[in-house]
Amino acid sequence: MSAQNHTQNCVVCSSSDDEIPLISITYKQNRTWTCFNCLPQLLHGKKDINEYI
Numbered sequence: 147m148s149a150q151n152h153t154q155n156c157v158v159c160s161s162s163d164d165e166i167p168l169i170s171i172t173y174k175q176n177r178t179w180t181c182f183n184c185l186p187q188l189l190h191g192k193k194d195i196n197e198y199i
């Protein structure tokens with residue numbers, strides 16, 4: 147049996163929630179996840195969430 151559906155990954159760097167805390171975000175009716183490392187880059191515009199959704 148597999149529990150794959152439980153695993154979440156950062157939309158930017160693909161880190162799983164086994165490695166680093168992830169934050170759920172919703173945007174344009176999509177629900178996705180980003181990690182603590184990547185969130186500041188999204189907040190400060192260094193990465194564009196549109197490229198990942």
Ligand SMILES: [Zn+2]
Nearest residue numbers: 156159181184
């Ligand atoms: Zn990340």
